[in-house]
Amino acid sequence: xxxxxxxxxxxxxxxxxMGKDVYDAVxxxxxxxxxxxxxxxxxxxxxxxxxxxxxxxxxxxxxxALLTTSYALYKAFxxxxxxxxxxxxxxxxxxxxxxxAGVLRYEDAVAIVRQRGQFMEQAVPSGQGAMAxxxxxxxxxxxxxxxxxxxxxxxxxxxxxxxxxxxxxxxxNAGVQxxxxxxxxxxxxxxxxxxxxxxxxxxxxxxxxxxxGEALRDVTMQDAHIPVVANVxxxxxxxxxxxxxxxxEQVFSPVLWEDSVRYMIEQGVDTFVEIGAxxxxxxxxxxxxxxxxxxxxxxxxxxxxxxx
Numbered sequence: 001x002x003x004x005x006x007x008x009x010x011x012x013x014x015x016x017x018m019g020k021d022v023y024d025a026v027x028x029x030x031x032x033x034x035x036x037x038x039x040x041x042x043x044x045x046x047x048x049x050x051x052x053x054x055x056x057x058x059x060x061x062x063x064x065a066l067l068t069t070s071y072a073l074y075k076a077f078x079x080x081x082x083x084x085x086x087x088x089x090x091x092x093x094x095x096x097x098x099x100x101a102g103v104l105r106y107e108d109a110v111a112i113v114r115q116r117g118q119f120m121e122q123a124v125p126s127g128q129g130a131m132a133x134x135x136x137x138x139x140x141x142x143x144x145x146x147x148x149x150x151x152x153x154x155x156x157x158x159x160x161x162x163x164x165x166x167x168x169x170x171x172x173n174a175g176v177q178x179x180x181x182x183x184x185x186x187x188x189x190x191x192x193x194x195x196x197x198x199x200x201x202x203x204x205x206x207x208x209x210x211x212x213g214e215a216l217r218d219v220t221m222q223d224a225h226i227p228v229v230a231n232v233x234x235x236x237x238x239x240x241x242x243x244x245x246x247x248x249e250q251v252f253s254p255v256l257w258e259d260s261v262r263y264m265i266e267q268g269v270d271t272f273v274e275i276g277a278x279x280x281x282x283x284x285x286x287x288x289x290x291x292x293x294x295x296x297x298x299x300x301x302x303x304x305x306x307x308x
Contacts, residue, residue, distance in 0.1 A: 002270030003085035005229075006100060007285070008070045008093035011200075013278035014062050016051040019069040021300040022076040023049070029072035032106070036068040039110045044068060059197050060117035063092050067113050070096040070276035071106055077275060077303050084273070086236065086264050088229040090281055091160070091201070091255050092116075094247070101224040103243055108219050115215050116208075120198055120251065123208035129199030130176040131159060134167045136189030142167055145179065145186040153178045159201035160255040163287035168194070170202035201254055209251040216244055234259035261288045273297055 022029035023045065033045045047055050048065045055061055070093070087097040095113050098104045104112070134142060142158060146169060149156050156175030160168035169179055176193070183191040199205065221244050227236030232246045234256040261272070261284070271293040274281045282294045297303055 003264075003268045004082070004271045004273065005086040005088060005264050005269045006074075006084040006097070006273050006275055007087070007281050008089035008096035008100075009066065009274065009276040009278055009281050010089065010091035010093040011059070011062050011066065011196075013276060013280050014056055014066055014069075015277055016053050016056055017049055018065075018277040018298075019072045020049045022072050022303070025300055026072075026076040026079075028075035028078075032072040032075055033068055035107060036064060036110045039107050040064060040114055057195075058117075059121050060114060063113040063117035064110050066092060066277060067096055067099075067109060071099060073297055073299075073303070074100060074275050076300065077273075077297050077306070080303075080306060082273075084226060086229055086267070086269060087226050088260050088264070089231075090257055091231060091250070093276065093281075094228070094231055094250065096276065097228050098224070098243065101226040101228050103221050103224045103228065103240055104219070112212075112215060112219060116212055116251070119208035119211040119215075120200060120205065123206075124198050124204050126197065128173060129171065129202070129204055130173050131168055131170045131194040131196045131199060132176050132180055133192045133194055134169055134179070134183055134186070134188045134190075135192070136165050137167060137183065137186040139167060141186040142169075142188070145182060146171075149175055149178045149182065155202065155204060157202045158254050159199075160257060161259065162255075162257050163261075163284045164258065166284070166287070168201075170199040171204060172199065201250075201252065203252050205252040209248050212251055213248040216247060219244075229260045229264055231255040231257070231260065234263055236263075257284060258288055261285055265289055265292060271295070 089097040154172040154174035156171035159170035221240035224238040279296045
């Protein structure tokens with residue numbers, strides 16, 4: 001028997017209407033939204049189910065909305081009684097993984113990701129940072145090109161190492177623009193600027209990381225009862241205090257998603273269950289290794305159709 005991992009999506013997977021079907025049909029899923037609203041003090045479900053999209057896209061709203069949707073879908077899926085061998089999440093999605101692994105209480109996670117979103121929005125004045133998806137580049141060459149541009153133009157860094165041929169870069173406007181112009185030097189076929197509110201997972205986010213560290217100081221973090229493959233280390237982490245430190249570093253460090261997935265596959269994982277909105281991670285996992293089974297639990301219909 002192969003092993004199974006539950007994986008949780010991050011920013012970019014959100015869509016108006018996500019989670020509505022489980023909210024309507026499953027009391028535990030409705031309770032996930034009700035709890036989040038109590039913690040946040042505003043009607044999150046109204047925004048998630050009805051929009052407008054422009055509100056949902058604001059980082060400080062997107063983060064608790066995605067966490068709540070993943071947790072609501074997880075609560076509906078949990079009725080199947082399946083236990084994963086590993087959990088992991090992409091950037092913000094790591095918080096969903098930590099809740100499932102027993103590291104963070106759900107209520108604490110909702111409050112923290114709301115603050116995380118606010119800190120990230122405030123870290124760099126609007127319009128001064130940017131991100132872009134680099135398609136087809138070779139990882140080592142892209143890293144070297146980022147270093148070159150940072151040294152002679154302006155900061156730009158690898159932010160998300162998603163899968164072969166898809167790496168997201170992040171940094172100042174000038175740095176990202178230079179990379180858009182010079183991407184071919186690293187073998188890139190295309191460089192696509194992303195619609196984001198800041199240069200996430202770059203060292204420009206260190207002010208946000210500092211504030212997150214202060215906010216996390218007061219939050220209880222237990223040791224994980226399921227290994228959490230962390231973005232920063234791409235290795236299983238279980239010690240609560242180490243995870244606390246990694247969450248701070250995660251804000252300004254690259255998300256090593258490809259490395260994380262490869263590690264889990266090396267450990268015998270042959271089934272990845274993506275729990276949350278969209279199918280972004282399922283697509284990335286398939287690009288990393290075609291031979292593994294990938295399932296997206298993003299609706300009530302998907303849960304009902306699931307066969308273990």
